[in-house]
Amino acid sequence: MTTPLQMTAPETGGRRALTIAIMALVFTLVLPAAGLALSIFAIIVGVRDLRSLQQRRQRIGMATGAVVISSVAFMLGAITTVFQLYFSSELSAYTECRKGAGTVEARQECSDQLMKSFEKKLGVAWPSGIPAPS
Numbered sequence: 730m731t732t733p734l735q736m737t738a739p740e741t742g743g744r745r746a747l748t749i750a751i752m753a754l755v756f757t758l759v760l761p762a763a764g765l766a767l768s769i770f771a772i773i774v775g776v777r778d779l780r781s782l783q784q785r786r787q788r789i790g791m792a793t794g795a796v797v798i799s800s801v802a803f804m805l806g807a808i809t810t811v812f813q814l815y816f817s818s819e820l821s822a823y824t825e826c827r828k829g830a831g832t833v834e835a836r837q838e839c840s841d842q843l844m845k846s847f848e849k850k851l852g853v854a855w856p857s858g859i860p861a862p863s
Contacts, residue, residue, distance in 0.1 A: 776796060
């Protein structure tokens with residue numbers, strides 16, 4: 730009877746997890762739902778690398794950074810996705826309005842309609858310091 734072959738993962742030191750975490754952050758800024766899914770994967774890989782590195786008593790800086798970055802990406806993705814889902818009808822109406830707007834005045838009217846629909850849905854007036862999308 731032979732002993733099973735012990736194969737170890739290459740010594741990456743958390744680079745793989747950090748790469749995935751940075752990709753998740755970039756995807757979160759471009760496509761929030763995709764970034765959300767990728768950030769969950771990055772957290773899993775980061776925690777797994779973190780445990781592995783701690784057992785081997787190696788440096789855990791990259792793996793720790795990966796977990797932090799992917800957690801930030803997860804939070805941003807979750808907030809953005811919830812915002813988009815909650816205001817989906819208002820945002821789609823704004824998009825349709827912008828498609829048909831050929832003049833500056835028409836675009837401004839679309840922005841005003843978006844602000845009014847946000848105010849109506851939230852029940853709070855639009856803050857004066859925040860500009861409307863143009």
